Amino acid sequence: MHGPHPSPARFSAPGPLRGTTGVPGDKSISHRSLMLSALAIGESRVEGLLEGEDVLATAAAMRAMGATIERGADDAWRIHGVGVGGLLQPQGALDMGNSGTSTRLLMGLVASHAITATFTGDASLSKRPMGRVIEPLGLMGAEISASPGGRLPLMVRGLCPAVPIDYRLPVASAQVKSAILLAGLNTPGITRVVEPIATRDHSERMLRGFGAELTVEEDGAGARLISIRGEADLRPQHIVVPGDPSSAAFPVVAALLVPGSEVTVTNVGLNPTRAALFDVLRMMGGDIVFANQREVGGEPVADIVVRHSVLKGIETPVETVASMVDEYPILFVAAALAEGRTVARGLEELRVKESDRIAVMAEGLRAIGARVEELEDGLIIDGTGGDKLPGGATIAARLDHRIAMSFAVAGLVSSAPVTIDDMGPVATSFPGFTGLMTALGAEVA
Known part of the structure; x- marks a missing residue:
């Protein structure tokens, strides 16, 4: 388990993200x-x-x-x-x-x-x-x-x-x-x-x-x-585990948001009960293509090709909540950079995850300059239209791996670097996250 000593990190992006990468197994x-x-x-x-x-x-x-x-x-x-x-x-x-x-x-x-x-x-x-x-x-x-x-x-x-x-x-x-x-x-x-x-x-x-x-x-x-x-x-059985769509969400959103980026994430599981985030990002105008679609061990798999896009705010469909419940923290980051307003509701479940993800995301996004209104069951976010967030804050990730990775991505699109107080919990789901983001062009201190 991750140790008692926090491991803080500061994330920024000096230029576009580029390259081909895989993510850990689902x-x-x-x-x-x-x-x-x-x-x-x-x-x-x-x-x-x-x-x-x-x-x-x-x-x-x-x-x-x-x-x-x-x-x-x-x-x-x-x-x-x-x-x-x-x-x-x-x-x-x-x-x-x-x-x-x-x-x-x-x-x-x-x-x-x-x-x-x-x-x-x-x-x-x-x-x-x-x-x-x-x-x-x-x-x-x-x-x-x-x-x-x-x-x-x-x-x-x-x-x-x-x-x-x-x-x-x-x-x-x-x-x-x-x-x-x-x-x-x-x-x-x-x-x-x-x-x-x-x-x-x-x-x-x-x-x-x-x-x-x-x-x-x-x-x-x-x-x-x-x-x-x-x-x-x-x-x-002989099982080949596809890449985790919840992990792929972070490099995918990072590539959508950082100008000039083009990233391919290989071998990602696209089980329809899991992959609604990519549909929602496409609804927002995201340039996301599924290449080399195939089936492995009864699960649909593809390579995801992503290019920088100016996203538009939407009202997220309530019927997609069950198939992207873990991806809302990173979607909130995407919404903070979109044009116009994003409304996400029906998310009561997020309050009993590794942390109260509604409250913690609202607090952190405000700290880096996003305009956020917290609802009982979700968030309303008014985006920057693609302009960078002010950034510059230290985020308390509350021992929650998805919060830590979401604000790492937010740091890539902020004027001043964003510091996460402890990246240790990321090892629960995505060992190698920091190295992967660095290889694509992020700067991590």
């Missing part, structure tokens, strides 16, 4: 590939795994519950699974670091096994509520004792056999959906989840790929009914 797919490989019988191989702290926390937890997970000299990971139902009692607490995804999905796995696991995390993760996962897993028979407010540390005592449930998600959440489906893997009968709005579907795609019996039906109103048959036998 975080959502990396987590799930480790978990499902650990539940298959035999050896799975994963290439392109994101080797950030969050994913390594998942690997450590699966090792603690009996899987053999090794990184080869060829950078590929090999996982020997224990089979569905075969998870072992971990000897110590499972340290989730900063990873909400690891925590919620692993709570689901443990819930239907006859084991007890204690989950701990860092200061930021320990503030995040887990009640949304606790409720359905409790209905399946797991006993969960959490700290006040449904927070970490918490203990899950699984039940085997667990009870299959039909559960309608009160709020669209891919993590809660995935936790229930993973619990359903070792639960007799059919477990069903109804999601009112489609969220990222990596769990469904990958569960099918590993051989689980899973169906998805849509009703006329846009809701999805996902059913999984339990006591599944998973087959080992």
Whole structure:
């Protein structure tokens, strides 16, 4: 985990950004590939795994519950699974670091096994509520004792056999959906989840790929009914993880905003439940082209070619929130440079991320001279029309990797450099971010 000593950095751009780059493997797919490989019988191989702290926390937890997970000299990971139902009692607490995804999905796995696991995390993760996962897993028979407010540390005592449930998600959440489906893997009968709005579907795609019996039906109103048959036998797989669209968002927006820039980001996953940011940036007038489109391991992939563009403010479509929820901080930076007003609403979820991302972005953008009005569920931003922001401030990133990277990009389009108080948390999702931006032409002090 990132250390106790902050690592500040100051970002600016002396000229255009140019070049071709890749981004780390998709975080959502990396987590799930480790978990499902650990539940298959035999050896799975994963290439392109994101080797950030969050994913390594998942690997450590699966090792603690009996899987053999090794990184080869060829950078590929090999996982020997224990089979569905075969998870072992971990000897110590499972340290989730900063990873909400690891925590919620692993709570689901443990819930239907006859084991007890204690989950701990860092200061930021320990503030995040887990009640949304606790409720359905409790209905399946797991006993969960959490700290006040449904927070970490918490203990899950699984039940085997667990009870299959039909559960309608009160709020669209891919993590809660995935936790229930993973619990359903070792639960007799059919477990069903109804999601009112489609969220990222990596769990469904990958569960099918590993051989689980899973169906998805849509009703006329846009809701999805996902059913999984339990006591599944998973087959080992060879997985190639595409580049993370959430990570690609930062060099893409930087290239749109810095005059004269042209950047290609290769091998980016463009799963439609994840990639709405690129659609929204195109709606704002962004010159973004998907080249070399192909399918890898059931996921659509392309190279993204981006050229500097003068963006126009828009009202962001509420229906895209679920498929770009993590990208709003960097979208707010783009909006601050656009012509006219951008209104983004329906973002209550951002208040319970690694930080309160609405409040922290509003405060930071104001500090560097942007015109921002904070709403209960979003922001209104009046852009500069392409002119640089004044900049010059030090931003408190609040241990939030996406806040830190968003203001790093803001520094590239500010008259005076922008300092981020701590870039350490970026290692959770995008190790190598600073080096990548430097290689494209950013200046980092």
